[in-house]
Amino acid sequence: MRGSGYDAAVQVMVSPSPATSSPATDYDVVIFGGAFSGSSLGLLLKRARPETRVLIVEKSEVFDRKVGESTSEVAGCFLTRVLGLSHYLSCEHFQKHGLRMWFTTPENDCPNACAEIGPNTQARLPTFQLDRSKLDLHLLEMAEKEGCTVIRPATIKSFELNGAGKNVIVLKHDGETKTLTAGWVADCSGKASLVARQRGIWRKLESHPVHSMWVRFSNVLSLDTHEARTQAPCLKDGPSVARASATNHLMGRGWWSWIIPLSNGDFSAGVTWDERIFTPPSEGPVGERVKQHLTSQPIGKLMFKDAAPTENDARIYKYLPYYSTEVCGDGWILAGDAAGFMDPLYSQGLDYCAHATYAAHKILLKSLNGECVKMALDHHNMIYPQSYQRWYHALYKNKYQYLGDADLMHAAFLMDIATYFIGPVRAVYADADMEYSTMPYNGPGGAIFARFMAFYNRRLEVIARKRLAAGTYGKNNLKHRHLLRMPFEANTKAVRHLLHGMRVWLKVEVETMFVRPIEALPDPAVKTAPPPVMVKA
Numbered sequence: 001m002r003g004s005g006y007d008a009a010v011q012v013m014v015s016p017s018p019a020t021s022s023p024a025t026d027y028d029v030v031i032f033g034g035a036f037s038g039s040s041l042g043l044l045l046k047r048a049r050p051e052t053r054v055l056i057v058e059k060s061e062v063f064d065r066k067v068g069e070s071t072s073e074v075a076g077c078f079l080t081r082v083l084g085l086s087h088y089l090s091c092e093h094f095q096k097h098g099l100r101m102w103f104t105t106p107e108n109d110c111p112n113a114c115a116e117i118g119p120n121t122q123a124r125l126p127t128f129q130l131d132r133s134k135l136d137l138h139l140l141e142m143a144e145k146e147g148c149t150v151i152r153p154a155t156i157k158s159f160e161l162n163g164a165g166k167n168v169i170v171l172k173h174d175g176e177t178k179t180l181t182a183g184w185v186a187d188c189s190g191k192a193s194l195v196a197r198q199r200g201i202w203r204k205l206e207s208h209p210v211h212s213m214w215v216r217f218s219n220v221l222s223l224d225t226h227e228a229r230t231q232a233p234c235l236k237d238g239p240s241v242a243r244a245s246a247t248n249h250l251m252g253r254g255w256w257s258w259i260i261p262l263s264n265g266d267f268s269a270g271v272t273w274d275e276r277i278f279t280p281p282s283e284g285p286v287g288e289r290v291k292q293h294l295t296s297q298p299i300g301k302l303m304f305k306d307a308a309p310t311e312n313d314a315r316i317y318k319y320l321p322y323y324s325t326e327v328c329g330d331g332w333i334l335a336g337d338a339a340g341f342m343d344p345l346y347s348q349g350l351d352y353c354a355h356a357t358y359a360a361h362k363i364l365l366k367s368l369n370g371e372c373v374k375m376a377l378d379h380h381n382m383i384y385p386q387s388y389q390r391w392y393h394a395l396y397k398n399k400y401q402y403l404g405d406a407d408l409m410h411a412a413f414l415m416d417i418a419t420y421f422i423g424p425v426r427a428v429y430a431d432a433d434m435e436y437s438t439m440p441y442n443g444p445g446g447a448i449f450a451r452f453m454a455f456y457n458r459r460l461e462v463i464a465r466k467r468l469a470a471g472t473y474g475k476n477n478l479k480h481r482h483l484l485r486m487p488f489e490a491n492t493k494a495v496r497h498l499l500h501g502m503r504v505w506l507k508v509e510v511e512t513m514f515v516r517p518i519e520a521l522p523d524p525a526v527k528t529a530p531p532p533v534m535v536k537a
C-alpha cells in the first residue's frame, strides 16, 4: 500500500480522460484522508466511473481504534447495501442489537434497581459494533484493490484551491516533499478539517458545549454472563435479546456514557458531558478517570470494577460540535467529519458521513463527466448547513438537561427513534441512491419532522427544569423497565412507537403543568454584555 503506483503517477503527467474538461492534472480527484469517508468516496468513484484517477493520501501509518464504533441503521444500510460489506461485517465485527439505557439515583448502589429502557428482541435491520481500526483498513485496501492510488503514510502539508482542474497540493511522503495537481480536492481529513480551516469557514457550535473522553477496556463483565446475573439477579429477567449486544448507555443529568462490545472481547467506553451541567473526574490518567466515572453508577460498577483500561488508547476531545459554513466550491468538496460533527448520542456520525460522502461522489461524477455542477454545488451548500441546524435543534439542543430522567428519556427514546425510522431509515431503504445523494431532514417532509422534533425536545427540556424545581427529577429512575415488545421497523410500527412516546410525553407534561421551571441553561453562543463602565460626572 505504501506509495504503490504513486511515483510513476507523479513523474509522468497523465492527460485527463477524454470526458474530463479539466486541463492536464496528475489526478482527477485527490482525497485528503483515507479512513471511513475517504476510502468510501474513492470506492464509490471508481465503481461508478472506473477511468477516474483517484489518489487517497492517508497520514497515519496504522489506523487506531478511534470512536465511531456503533452504527445506526442509515450507516448500516450504507455499509451493507451500498458498499456491499454484509459478509465481511458479519465475520469480522459484532452484530449490534439496539440501544439500551440505564438510570439510577444518587443514593442507589444496587444494579437490580436501575431503571432500564431498551428493545426486547433483536434488531430487524443490520447494524454493527465496529472495530474502526479494522474497518478503515479494510475499506482502504478495497479502495486500492479497486483502482485508487493510495499513499500512506503521507501528510497533506499545504494546498491551493484554484478552481476545478487547477488545484495544487503539497504533501510529505517518505521524508520527501512532493507537489501534485488535481482536478478536484475532496477533503475527508476528519476533525483536522484541512480545507474548512484554511478557508476560514470552520465554526465551533458554541451553544452546545459538550466534551468526551474514552478508552477501550479488557476484563469487562458482560451483562449476559452467569457471574453478572449472580451478582445482579434482576438481569435474569427482561429482554430476549442479549443485553451486551446493544450499545448500553449509562445516563445522568448532563452526561451519558457508552458501552460498546468489540469483536476481540474488549469494550469501548466513554463519557460525554455538557460543561454547563456536569464535571466528570478530572484527576489522573484519562483511562482511570473514565473508569472512576463508570463505576460511580451501579451498572457501570458491575461491569467495570475489575476492568483494565488499554494503555495508550485513552483520548479526550473538547468541544465536539463544529461545522463548516460552506461544504463545496469550484474544485473542492468536504465529506465526513471534515464538513462537521455534532454529538455522538444516538450514533449518527457515520450516517452523516455516508450521506455527505455519497452526495460528494455524485457531484464529482457529474463534473468529471463534463457537466456543469454550479447548481449542484449551490444546492449542496444550501442543504448541508440546513440539515445540520435542523439535526441540532431536533435532537441535541439542551438535551443534556433531561438525559438523567428515565421518564423524559423514555418519551425521547420512543419519539427520537421512531422519527428516525419513519424518516431517514425508511428513505434509504426505499431508494438508497436518491436518499444518500442528499442530506437528512431535507425537503418539506424533513422540515416538518425536524420542527416537530425540535418542539418536543424543547418541551422535554422545560419539563426537566420543572421536575428539578419540584424535586421530582428522576423520580422513576429505579425499578422501572421499559422494554419495547415490537422492534423498530421502517413502517407503520414506528408510528405506533411514536404515538406511545407522545403519550408518555403528554403524561409528564400534564403532571408538571402548574410547576414553575428553574432557570434555563445559559447559551454560550450569546455573549453577555460587559458590565457598564461607571463614568464620574
Ligand SMILES: Cc1cc2nc3c(=O)[nH]c(=O)nc-3n(C[C@H](O)[C@H](O)[C@H](O)COP(=O)(O)OP(=O)(O)OC[C@H]3O[C@@H](n4cnc5c(N)ncnc54)[C@H](O)[C@@H]3O)c2cc1C
Pocket (backbone or CB within 6 Å): 032, 033, 034, 035, 036, 037, 038, 057, 058, 059, 060, 066, 067, 068, 069, 070, 071, 072, 075, 154, 155, 156, 157, 188, 189, 190, 191, 192, 194, 212, 214, 270, 317, 320, 335, 336, 337, 338, 341, 344, 347, 348, 349, 350, 351, 353
Ligand atoms: C466521542 C465520539 C463518539 C462517536 N461515536 C460514534 C458512534 O458510536 N457511531 C457513529 O456513527 N459515529 C460516532 N462518532 C463519529 C465518528 O467517529 C465520525 O463521524 C467518523 O469517524 C468520521 O470518519 P471520517 O472518515 O470522516 O474521519 P476520520 O475517521 O477522522 O478520518 C480522517 C482521516 O484523515 C487523516 N488525515 C488527517 N489529517 C491529514 C493530513 N494532513 N494528511 C493526510 N491525512 C490526514 C487521518 O489520519 C484520518 O485517517 C463519534 C465521534 C466522537 C467524537
